[in-house]
Amino acid sequence: MEIILQNVTKRFDKVIAVNDFTTTIEGGKLSALLGPSGCGKSTLLYVLSGITPLTSGKIFFDNVDVSDLEPEKRGIGLVFQNYALYPHLTVKQNISFPLQIQKVAKEEIEQRVSEMAKLVHISELMDRKPSQLSGGQQQRVAIARAMVKRPRLLLLDEPLSNLDARLRLEMREEIRRIQLETKVTTIFVTHDQEEAMSISDQIILMKSGIMQQIAPPQSMYEDPKNVFVADFLGNPQINKVYGKIIHEQFVLRDSDTTCDHEKFKGIANESNVILSLRPESIDLATNNDMIAFNAKIVDIYQMGKERLVYLAFDEHLLRAYIDIDHQLNIDDIIPITLKDRGVFVFDESTEERLR
Ligand SMILES: Nc1ncnc2c1ncn2[C@@H]1O[C@H](COP(=O)(O)OP(=O)(O)O)[C@@H](O)[C@H]1O
Ligand SMILES: [Mg+2]
Structure with missing residues (x-):
């Protein structure tokens, strides 16, 4: 089901x-609604579920205006962070509950509940009470209870935040699997960029109530619209330095240190800009590489197949993933080249992307 917000x-x-x-918001997909805590x-x-009334604007489900429709009539399944299961009911009774409210026939309830239990892999837990389940199992029950109504839209509000690290990984794969199997249009709220990047078809990134960008995860990462988007995605965080473009060269603020890159061509002289560099865009310059600047190696962390290097660039400390084939030593001063990917130039005052 396609959702239009106006x-x-x-x-x-x-x-x-x-x-x-x-x-x-495209139908049949898993969309992550991402942003810092308190952003809305x-x-x-x-508001989408109808529990909270709109102040203004319109919401359409498949071109039907639902802005004033009661929550029960919107066909929504909702899953909360704290699962909100009924503690005195068994798993089976918890999942059956929404259908009993709807006065669905007994045989049909049996059949749909067992179908849902299979889908979320809890068939052997049906007679337990919620207190006898792990956090991950409780979350599976909450998803089954939301899905048993065959909603047109599944809404999950930070469903993984009460789980430990290992279960979080497992449950996020599970939510992805369930969404792919059922193809139900799903919106998944999270403040964790890695969670959003790893399971969604598209990310809707918001800040202070305002939508910043909507795009598939990889294209948002590679093509951020503004400074906030570039900063929010990626771990370790993107490097950010302030300066001015002077004759197509970047000059660091309060310094005469410069940086060269193709991307500075055509930017107006004297523009104040923010230069953002993904750690993987920074590499040791070899052979014919254009040298962007020289930097001193401050720290080296070998992490399996990757090597994170801290580089001093004037007063700034940059995080860089440098190809492990190069021999590096702390205190070496090395020539740095910047790749095309992961190098962004933003206007300092508007924070919008220039290059
Ligand atoms: N019922 C409410 N009454 C007053 N302010 C609220 C209410 N619900 C949320 N807010 C405020 O709206 C903003 C967004 O909150 P919320 O949607 O909970 O953010 P998020 O889920 O991104 O953490 C916050 O400033 C919050 O304090
Ligand atoms: Mg919240």
Whole structure:
């Protein structure tokens, strides 16, 4: 089911939790709603579900305006961070509950509940109470209970944040598998960029209630619209240095240290810019490589197949992944080349991308 948001706004007194949100969310896909804590992700989810009324704007499900439709009529399955299972009911009763409310026939309930239990791999746990389940198993039950109604839209609000690291990885793969098997349109809220990058078809990135960019994970990573997007995606974080373009050369602020790269061509003289460099875009210059600058090696961390190197570039410390074939030593001063990928230039005042 395709979702269209048109100028969707939700205001609580002075706070604009969701600010003029306009976008289209593709049907049948898993979309991650990503952003820092307090940016309005949960509010947007509850606005979509109808639990929270809109302040202004419109929401369409498959071209039908649902802005004023009651939550029960929207065909939504909701999964919360804390699972919200009924503690006194068994797993089977928990999953059956929404269908009993809908007065579905007994045989059909049996059949649909066991179908859901199979889907989320909990068939052998049906007679247990929630307290007798691990966090991951409780989350599976919560997903089954949300899916048993055959929703048109599945909404998950930070579903993995109460799980330990290993279970988080396992459950995020599970959510992906369940979504692919059922093809239900799914929106998954998270503040964890790695979680969003690893399982979603597209990321909707927001900041202070405002949508920043919507794109498939890899294209958002490689083609960020603004400084916030470039900073938010990637681990270790992107390197960021401030300076000015002077005659197609980047000059560091408060310094006469320069940096050369093809991307500075054509940028207006005297422009104040932010130069952002992904760690994997920084490499040792060899042979005919264009030398961007010289840097001193401060620290070297060998991490399996990768090597993270800390480089002093004037007053800045840069994180770089340098090809492990090169012999490097701490305190060496080495020529650096910058690749094309992962090098971004932003206008300093608007923070929008120039190159
Ligand atoms: N019921 C509410 N009443 C007043 N302010 C709220 C309410 N719910 C959320 N907010 C505010 O709206 C903003 C967005 O909150 P929320 O949607 O929970 O963010 P997130 O889920 O991204 O952490 C926050 O500033 C929060 O304090
Ligand atoms: Mg939230």
